[in-house]
Structure formats: C-alpha cells, structure tokens
Amino acid sequence: MAAGSSAPAVSTAAPAVSLNDVQVSFRLADDTTYTAVQRATLDVADGEFVAIVGPTGCGKSTLLNVAAGLIAPSNGTATIFGAPLAGLNRQAGYLFQADALFPWKTAAENVAIGLEIAGTPKAQARERATTWLGRVGIGGFGNRYPHMLSGGQRKRVGLVQVLIRDPKILLMDEPFGPLDAQTRQIMGNLLLDLWSADRKAVLFVTHDLEEAIALSDRVVIMSAGPAARIIGNWTVPLARPRDIGEVKLERAFHELHREIWEALKDEVMKGYQQTGGG
Amino acid sequence: MSRGTLLALQILVAVVCIAFWHIFATYTIGGVKLLPPFFFSTPFEVASRIVRWFVEGTIWKHLWITLVEAMLAFVVGSLAGVLIGFWFARKPMINAVFDPYVKMLNALPRVVLAPIFALWFGLGIASKVALGVTLVFFIVFFNVYQGVKEVSPTVLANARMLGMSERQLMRHVYWPSALSWMFSSLHTSVGFAVVGAVVGEYLGSAAGLGYIIQQAEGVFDVAGVFAGMFVLAVFVILIDMIVTVIEKRLLVWRPVASMDAR
Ligand SMILES: Nc1ncnc2c1ncn2[C@@H]1O[C@H](COP(=O)(O)OP(=O)(O)OP(=O)(O)O)[C@@H](O)[C@H]1O
Ligand SMILES: [Mg+2]
Numbered sequence: 001m002a003a004g005s006s007a008p009a010v011s012t013a014a015p016a017v018s019l020n021d022v023q024v025s026f027r028l029a030d031d032t033t034y035t036a037v038q039r040a041t042l043d044v045a046d047g048e049f050v051a052i053v054g055p056t057g058c059g060k061s062t063l064l065n066v067a068a069g070l071i072a073p074s075n076g077t078a079t080i081f082g083a084p085l086a087g088l089n090r091q092a093g094y095l096f097q098a099d100a101l102f103p104w105k106t107a108a109e110n111v112a113i114g115l116e117i118a119g120t121p122k123a124q125a126r127e128r129a130t131t132w133l134g135r136v137g138i139g140g141f142g143n144r145y146p147h148m149l150s151g152g153q154r155k156r157v158g159l160v161q162v163l164i165r166d167p168k169i170l171l172m173d174e175p176f177g178p179l180d181a182q183t184r185q186i187m188g189n190l191l192l193d194l195w196s197a198d199r200k201a202v203l204f205v206t207h208d209l210e211e212a213i214a215l216s217d218r219v220v221i222m223s224a225g226p227a228a229r230i231i232g233n234w235t236v237p238l239a240r241p242r243d244i245g246e247v248k249l250e251r252a253f254h255e256l257h258r259e260i261w262e263a264l265k266d267e268v269m270k271g272y273q274q275t276g277g278g
Numbered sequence: 279m280s281r282g283t284l285l286a287l288q289i290l291v292a293v294v295c296i297a298f299w300h301i302f303a304t305y306t307i308g309g310v311k312l313l314p315p316f317f318f319s320t321p322f323e324v325a326s327r328i329v330r331w332f333v334e335g336t337i338w339k340h341l342w343i344t345l346v347e348a349m350l351a352f353v354v355g356s357l358a359g360v361l362i363g364f365w366f367a368r369k370p371m372i373n374a375v376f377d378p379y380v381k382m383l384n385a386l387p388r389v390v391l392a393p394i395f396a397l398w399f400g401l402g403i404a405s406k407v408a409l410g411v412t413l414v415f416f417i418v419f420f421n422v423y424q425g426v427k428e429v430s431p432t433v434l435a436n437a438r439m440l441g442m443s444e445r446q447l448m449r450h451v452y453w454p455s456a457l458s459w460m461f462s463s464l465h466t467s468v469g470f471a472v473v474g475a476v477v478g479e480y481l482g483s484a485a486g487l488g489y490i491i492q493q494a495e496g497v498f499d500v501a502g503v504f505a506g507m508f509v510l511a512v513f514v515i516l517i518d519m520i521v522t523v524i525e526k527r528l529l530v531w532r533p534v535a536s537m538d539a540r
Contacts, residue, residue, distance in 0.1 A: 025475075028432070066473075091442070094435075099432065102451070103531055104455075114440045117442050117443075118441060145531040147532070147533040162440075165440065
C-alpha cells in the first residue's frame with residue numbers, strides 16, 4: 001500500500017511496528033475466555049503516523065498494549081524494527097489512556113524521571129524537563145503535583161514525559177480524549193509540530209474520526225468487539241505540514257471522511273450494543 | 279463559621295462542663311450532693327494538683343519517660359512494620375504462608391501480653407516499648423502492605439514503559455505509595471504508641487503517666503487520678519498536633535482530604 005503523500009518513502013527497511021495475525025484473548029473470572037481481538041495485521045513504517053479508529057470496547061487499547069509488550073498476544077506475533085518482541089518494547093514511549101502520572105512527583109519530576117533513571121544527572125534532567133514543559137505551554141506549572149493540574153495540563157505532562165526520552169516509536173491512547181474541542185485542536189497541532197521535528201513512528205488511538213484523518217498518514221478501522229478485526233485501511237492524501245483547523249475544510253478531507261464513515265458507522269452501532277456502551 | 283467563633287464555642291463547652299462539675303461537687307442540692315468529692319473530686323483540687331506537679335517539677339520525669347517509651351515504640355514498630363509489610367507485599371508466597379498467623383497475633387488483646395513482657399523485659403522501659411510495638415507494628419504493617427498492593431496498574435505500567443528496573447520501581451513507585459499509606463495512618467499509630475506505653479506503665483512500673491494514675495488509684499486519690507488523666511490527654515493532643523504538621527509536610531502531593539476538619 002502507498003504511504004501518505006508526504007510520508008518518507010522508506011519501504012526497504014523493516015517497519016517500526018508490525019503486528020501479524022495478532023489475536024488476544026482474556027481469561028475471565030468465570031474461567032471462560034473472551035477473545036477481544038480476533039485477527040489484526042498492521043504495519044507502521046518508520047516515520048509514519050497511523051491512527052486506529054474503532055467503536056468503544058473493540059480492542060484499540062489492547063492492540064497498543066501488544067505493541068508495547070505489556071500483553072503477549074495469544075496468537076500471532078509482534079515485531080519491532082524487524083525483531084520479534086519479547087517482553088517490554090524498549091523502543092516505544094506509551095501515553096496511556098488512563099491517568100498514569102506519578103501522583104507523588106511534581107510535573108517537572110514526572111517529566112525528568114525518565115531521564116534520571118537512565119542515568120542523566122538530576123540537575124540536567126530537571127532543566128530539560130522544564131524546557132519540555134515550556135514547549136507544551138505549561139512551563140510555569142513544573143512545581144505542581146498532578147492533582148493540582150487540569151485534565152488537559154496532565155495530558156501535556158504525560159506527553160512530554162514520554163517525548164523527553166526520545167523513543168523511536170510513539171504509542172498514544174486517546175491522548176486528547178477528555179479535552180474540549182478547542183483544546184483538542186491546539187493539542188493536535190502541537191503534536192504535529194513536535195512530530196514533524198523528528199518524525200517518529202506513531203500509533204495513535206482515537207474514537208474521533210475527524211481527528212484521525214487530520215493528524216495521520218493512514219487511518220485503520222477496527223470492527224466492533226468481541227473478536228474484533230481490522231476492517232479497513234485508508235491512506236490520507238492531505239499535504240503536510242497541516243493545520244488541523246484548516247485541513248478539515250478541504251474537500252479531500254470530506255470525501256475521505258464520508259468514505260470511512262460509511263464503513264465505520266455500522267460497527268459503531270454494533271459496538272455500542274454489544275459492549276453496553278462502554 | 280470563623281475560627282474565632284469555633285474556638286469560643288469549644289472553650290464554652292469546657293467551661294460549662296467544669297462549672298457543672300464544680301456546682302454539683304460543692305453544693306448540696308435537694309439534700310444530696312450529686313457528685314460527692316470523694317468519688318469525683320473538685321475542679322479546684324484537680325487544678326491545684328496539676329499546678330503543684332509542674333511547680334514542684336515532679337511531673338517532668340514521668341512525662342519524659344512516657345514520651346521516650348512512646349517514641350521508641352513508634353520507631354521500632356514502624357520500622358518493623360514497613361520492612362515486613364513491604365516484604366510480604368512483594369513476596370506473595372511468604373504472605374500466603376504467614377497470613378493466618380499474622381491475623382491470629384493481631385486478634386490478640388495486647389493487655390494480656392503486658393505481664394509476659396514485664397516478665398521477659400523487666401519493669402523498666404523495655405517492656406512498655408514492647409507493648410507499644412505490638413500495637414504500632416500491625417497498623418503500619420497492614421497499611422504498608424496495602425500501599426504496595428494498591429499501586430495503580432496504569433502507573434506501574436507507565437513506570438515500566440519509562441524504563442524502570444525492578445529496583446527503581448521499588449524506589450519511585452512502591453516505596454512512595456507504601457509511605458503515603460503509612461503516613462495517612464500516622465495519627466492512629468502514634469496514638470497507639472502512647473496507649474502501649476501508658477497501659478504498660480499502669481500494669482507495672484516505677485515511672486510514667488500510667489504509673490502516676492495507678493498510684494493515685496491505689497490510695498483512692500481521685501484528684502490525682504483526674505489530674506493524671508488530664509495531663510495525659512493534653513500530652514496526647516500536643517503529640518497529635520505535631521503529627522498533623524508533619525503529615526501536611528509529607529503529603530503535600532495529595533489532594534486535600536482528611537485534613538482541615540477544623
Ligand atoms: N484484562 C482484561 N480482562 C478481560 N477483558 C478485558 C481485559 N482488558 C480488556 N478487556 C476487554 O477487551 C475488550 C477491548 O478492550 P480495550 O480496552 O482494548 O477497548 P478499547 O477499544 O480501547 O475501548 P475504549 O475506546 O472504550 O477505550 C473490551 O471488551 C474489554 O472489556
Ligand atoms: Mg481504550
């Protein structure tokens with residue numbers, strides 16, 4: 001398949017993330033098994049921005065957990081830059097869907113910790129953390145504890161906590177989920193800005209189709225669970241650099257949106273009924 | 279309600295109680311004294327006893343002894359509780375094996391241990407510290423255990439994704455979580471350290487607040503008993519205030535909850 005119009009044309013190198021026929025089943029308390037993901041095959045090339053969209057409960061977070069090495073697939077394989085994944089994915093940074101900051105550390109300490117544990121001297125790590133916090137517009141909040149920050153501010157701390165370590169792969173699980181529309185747009189542009197600087201491979205989960213198209217090179221659609229599959233794969237023909245607000249006004253955007261939505265809407269209804277709306 | 283009004287009301291409660299005590303203990307109403315001084319003493323007698331203790335300086339030695347016993351019990355009990363709680367939480371096997379014994383020991387009323395400790399450790403400080411330790415240990419132990427177990431799985435996964443080794447997880451995740459649980463039970467454990475010391479003194483010793491009260495009881499000196507209880511109560515409140523200050527320092531990162539009830 002063709003990559004997005006401005007994605008780097010590396011096709012010889014191994015993909016950053018490659019899921020092959022991945023199946024994930026959970027053992028439930030009553031000893032039955034629940035197959036969340038039936039069969040997922042997905043490649044993310046180095047430098048590519050891929051968005052996963054799907055109805056709630058279909059297994060998007062589960063797929064990211066597989067790519068992160070937090071869950072071993074019951075079937076199929078995950079390879080990272082060509083090497084089979086065993087244990088944690090050390091090349092990846094993971095921005096979790098739920099709150100994952102250390103509540104007992106300040107914003108700056110939360111950001112600096114990733115460097116400190118890798119051996120960077122404390123003072124230097126703090127300095128870089130403050131710089132990074134400034135880059136996402138919360139430079140003045142370094143001394144606050146997570147509970148003193150707003151939801152959007154926490155998400156930004158989480159984002160730079162991951163970015164400061166400069167991972168080759170970025171896994172993001174609905175990073176802008178709880179934010180209002182305007183803030184989402186600001187954060188989205190911010191993310192594109194940061195990403196365009198060094199083009200990491202990104203696997204971005206969202207339930208917002210517009211956001212997915214506006215941000216990514218490729219949009220992947222999952223069917224409703226249980227036994228979810230990947231049912232569609234669209235290349236986004238929009239030029240970069242993009243402004244999320246403006247790109248949504250383009251005709252190509254609307255055509256693609258309509259096309260993907262046709263495929264998605266039945267699944268959304270199904271997913272809503274099957275998983276009880278969440 | 280402003281702080282001033284609140285304080286005024288709180289003082290009013292004490293004044294009213296003492297006034298009633300004074301009236302019923304001094305005046306005969308309808309031919310009977312409702313609070314015969316032999317059993318209830320009088321506010322003036324108790325107050326003058328307390329003043330005398332402090333003026334003569336005899337009380338300081340006892341306060342000091344009780345304080346030392348309580349502090350030692352707290353430190354030893356907490357250390358043991360933290361270490362063993364941490365160990366049990368990280369080693370499910372150990373926990374599974376010892377669990378019934380821990381529960382059994384904790385169910386034991388500590389008072390019955392006092393004579394045995396007196397036998398083993400003598401009538402000095404050591405036996406009181408031992409009694410306090412048995413009380414403090416279990417509170418800290420259960421809290422630290424819970425703290426390690428209750429770490430949010432997402433926070434833990436995040437820490438591992440950030441590249442933390444097992445040792446770094448201990449230091450940056452499990453340890454702070456365990457300590458926060460321990461600190462949140464600080465009032466209880468410090469309180470129990472004092473209880474252990476005083477009960478130990480009461481049941482057999484030669485010094486301390488518990489000893490004073492016990493001595494006074496032995497000779498039906500009700501004023502002495504009340505004076506001792508009053509000094510003990512103030513002593514406990516002072517310690518509790520210090521704990522509150524320390525707690526606020528240590529748990530700045532927490533959303534305000536249990537504090538500021540005043
Ligand atoms: N540990 C688990 N044990 C059992 N079932 C699980 C477990 N984790 C997830 N599931 C189930 O797997 C399915 C997929 O979960 P997942 O969290 O991946 O959904 P999602 O697509 O991220 O949904 P959302 O958009 O609401 O975040 C759900 O039906 C969920 O109930
Ligand atoms: Mg999810």
